[in-house]
Amino acid sequence: MVRIDAVLVALAVASALGVVASQHQARRIHGEYERERVRAQALEVEWGQLQLEQSTWATHGRVEKLARDRLHMQLPPEGQVLVVEPQS
Amino acid sequence: MKKQRTVTFNHNPLLKRELPAWRPRIVMLALMGCSLALVGRALYLQGVNDDFLQAKGASRYARVLEVPATRGRITDRHGDILAVSTPVRAVWALPTDARLEPAQVRELARLLEMNVNELNGKLAAGRDFVYLKRQVPPEVAQAVADLRLPGIHQEKEYRRYYPGGEVMAHILGFTDLEDRGQEGIELAFDKRLSGRAGARRVIKDRRGQIVEDVEAIRPPRDGDDVALSIDGKIQYLAWSALREAMEEHKAKAAAAVVLDVRSGEVLALVNAPTFNPNNRANLTGAQLRNRVFTDAFEPGSVMKPFIAALALERGKVRLNTPIDTGNGRMTIGTATISDTKRHGVMTMAEVVQKSSNIGTVKMAQQLGSEEMWHLFDQLGFGTPLNLGFPGETSGRLRPAKSWRPIEQATMSYGHGISTSLIQMARAYLVFAREGELVPLSLTRVDAAPSSGRRVFSVETARQMRTVLAMAVGPGGTAIRAQVPGYTVAGKTGTAHKLEDGRYARKYISSFVGFAPASQPRIVVAVMVDEPSAGKHYGGLVAAPVFSRITEGTLRTLGVAPDMPLTPLQLARRGADEAVSEGSGQENM
Numbered sequence: 101m102v103r104i105d106a107v108l109v110a111l112a113v114a115s116a117l118g119v120v121a122s123q124h125q126a127r128r129i130h131g132e133y134e135r136e137r138v139r140a141q142a143l144e145v146e147w148g149q150l151q152l153e154q155s156t157w158a159t160h161g162r163v164e165k166l167a168r169d170r171l172h173m174q175l176p177p178e179g180q181v182l183v184v185e186p187q188s
Numbered sequence: 189m190k191k192q193r194t195v196t197f198n199h200n201p202l203l204k205r206e207l208p209a210w211r212p213r214i215v216m217l218a219l220m221g222c223s224l225a226l227v228g229r230a231l232y233l234q235g236v237n238d239d240f241l242q243a244k245g246a247s248r249y250a251r252v253l254e255v256p257a258t259r260g261r262i263t264d265r266h267g268d269i270l271a272v273s274t275p276v277r278a279v280w281a282l283p284t285d286a287r288l289e290p291a292q293v294r295e296l297a298r299l300l301e302m303n304v305n306e307l308n309g310k311l312a313a314g315r316d317f318v319y320l321k322r323q324v325p326p327e328v329a330q331a332v333a334d335l336r337l338p339g340i341h342q343e344k345e346y347r348r349y350y351p352g353g354e355v356m357a358h359i360l361g362f363t364d365l366e367d368r369g370q371e372g373i374e375l376a377f378d379k380r381l382s383g384r385a386g387a388r389r390v391i392k393d394r395r396g397q398i399v400e401d402v403e404a405i406r407p408p409r410d411g412d413d414v415a416l417s418i419d420g421k422i423q424y425l426a427w428s429a430l431r432e433a434m435e436e437h438k439a440k441a442a443a444a445v446v447l448d449v450r451s452g453e454v455l456a457l458v459n460a461p462t463f464n465p466n467n468r469a470n471l472t473g474a475q476l477r478n479r480v481f482t483d484a485f486e487p488g489s490v491m492k493p494f495i496a497a498l499a500l501e502r503g504k505v506r507l508n509t510p511i512d513t514g515n516g517r518m519t520i521g522t523a524t525i526s527d528t529k530r531h532g533v534m535t536m537a538e539v540v541q542k543s544s545n546i547g548t549v550k551m552a553q554q555l556g557s558e559e560m561w562h563l564f565d566q567l568g569f570g571t572p573l574n575l576g577f578p579g580e581t582s583g584r585l586r587p588a589k590s591w592r593p594i595e596q597a598t599m600s601y602g603h604g605i606s607t608s609l610i611q612m613a614r615a616y617l618v619f620a621r622e623g624e625l626v627p628l629s630l631t632r633v634d635a636a637p638s639s640g641r642r643v644f645s646v647e648t649a650r651q652m653r654t655v656l657a658m659a660v661g662p663g664g665t666a667i668r669a670q671v672p673g674y675t676v677a678g679k680t681g682t683a684h685k686l687e688d689g690r691y692a693r694k695y696i697s698s699f700v701g702f703a704p705a706s707q708p709r710i711v712v713a714v715m716v717d718e719p720s721a722g723k724h725y726g727g728l729v730a731a732p733v734f735s736r737i738t739e740g741t742l743r744t745l746g747v748a749p750d751m752p753l754t755p756l757q758l759a760r761r762g763a764d765e766a767v768s769e770g771s772g773q774e775n776m
Binding site for chain 2: 148
């Protein structure tokens with residue numbers, strides 16, 4: 101009788117400790133999840149900013165200015181365009 | 189042993205008297221009643237009225253957090269970003285809590301780029317809550333947060349950026365501080381673009397960290413992205429062409445539209461003067477105005493081809509029917525209609541080519557006013573396009589019954605009727621699309637509309653294309669609309685402006701046309717308001733802009749030239765093309 105009691109008490113204590121441990125672990129993992137979520141959001145924001153930056157650098161006006169001023173490109177005058185027609 | 193001994197606790201003889209039997213009973217009952225009341229109350233709190241207490245309890249540890257949703261992006265047809273929201277911060281203060289040292293105020297003012305006095309003024313204001321500065325970039329906000337000033341708080345908000353700047357300003361519109369659409373596409377597609385913030389319930393510990401996710405009350409819904417039909421490159425081309433024209437002709441305003449003939453998509457939509465949507469201080473109404481949609485103007489001669497087409501369709505005239513325009517003056521009732529010069533007898537095609545008012549009126553006189561009204565109505569004049577764009581004008585088209593003969597005459601050459609530029613551009617789709625009209629779209633269309641509403645027969649549309657190509661050819665009014673390598677067709681317009689009900693000596697020059705004339709891909713409409721550098725004819729002011737936009741657009745779209753480029757080329761590639769060059773204009 102006493103032995104069974106002792107076993108049961110031991111089991112109960114073990115189970116209680118298990119609950120505490122798993123609760124703790126759950127909270128720790130959840131904290132980690134929260135941090136990752138925040139990071140994901142921050143990355144999302146950064147992606148948006150990078151897209152914005154990319155499209156700002158790639159503005160047609162800027163591209164044209166660089167092409168003309170720095171690379172000295174120009175539209176070919178009429179006489180220098182050769183149209184290649186597909187062979188049929 | 190104990191049983192034998194009677195214990196008396198009561199040595200007081202007074203108490204030896206027997207108590208009346210009812211007294212203990214009363215006490216008993218009272219005690220039982222009290223405990224019953226307690227049990228009842230406990231049951232009530234636990235079982236019946238537990239919601240309130242549960243809520244109170246939950247509020248000690250559970251928090252409802254807002255999960256922000258971002259506004260959708262706007263992209264052009266190739267997916268290039270035209271508008272995007274990124275998070276910024278609003279810095280606000282509780283003036284009663286914000287007791288700052290002068291040095292702290294100076295530091296804060298420096299970070300926020302504000303005047304110290306202005307900042308002090310805001311902090312001294314007798315309000316509970318005051319925004320110090322909104323739309324603060326995240327880095328600055330972080331620096332402010334690092335100061336750890338009492339009573340200074342921050343809040344997340346969004347700011348909309350428009351990398352396209354002034355090129356895209358009118359079509360996109362803008363949003364307010366709360367990221368809600370105010371103008372343009374931002375307003376027209378506000379429902380689709382704006383997201384809905386979600387909420388979730390969490391359990392927080394003493395340090396404010398989330399320890400458990402209880403439930404998602406509602407998931408956040410980010411706004412949908414909207415892909416416009418606009419092509420960024422074509423838009424830029426149109427914008428720069430328009431800007432140059434504005435400078436060259438010292439015009440008050442100008443506008444241009446490029447439409448895709450196959451799908452009815454709006455490829456470019458530009459207005460000048462324009463504004464920078466990223467910095468909207470000191471804006472004027474003239475800058476904000478989206479003339480393409482909101483301004484109805486009397487189109488002038490660009491209206492003529494429709495009348496000619498209707499006369500053709502009804503069999504009243506043929507392309508070579510002679511029309512006598514006399515000495516360039518014609519009287520209807522008390523009014524006189526005149527041409528710029530006397531043309532004498534011309535064919536019907538030449539009437540359109542040389543833009544004779546009298547010739548057009550003579551064609552219109554063979555048509556009934558109901559018939560003409562019906563045509564205008566079918567072409568969409570007098571009805572807003574219903575693209576959802578704010579402030580869209582319907583133009584002005586009076587019911588046919590109220591037309592006087594002189595009004596029917598003037599309407600045939602585009603006076604006494606008004607349309608917006610985009611309505612006019614759309615109407616020209618009937619010539620470019622074999623007589624059919626399709627609805628326009630501001631968003632990218634993946635499946636082209638199979639068929640539209642038929643206005644003219646295929647034959648009429650083809651014939652009118654020849655006529656309109658002549659207007660751009662030798663002897664036409666718009667030689668300067670020609671584009672090297674492509675056949676083009678179109679019509680000029682030069683309309684007097686109405687001011688206080690009278691025609692002033694101010695003009696609106698316009699050109700509406702399409703290219704390549706043999707197999708149209710695009711319709712381009714250009715309008716220049718009050719050119720005041722000497723020239724005002726549509727053929728001199730608007731046609732060159734058309735030419736520039738068309739050339740660039742066709743190249744961007746990769747449309748193969750349908751006309752040999754230069755004699756130099758021809759010499760190298762043989763004589764057979766040389767023959768087709770001569771017939772290029774009429775080669776429909």
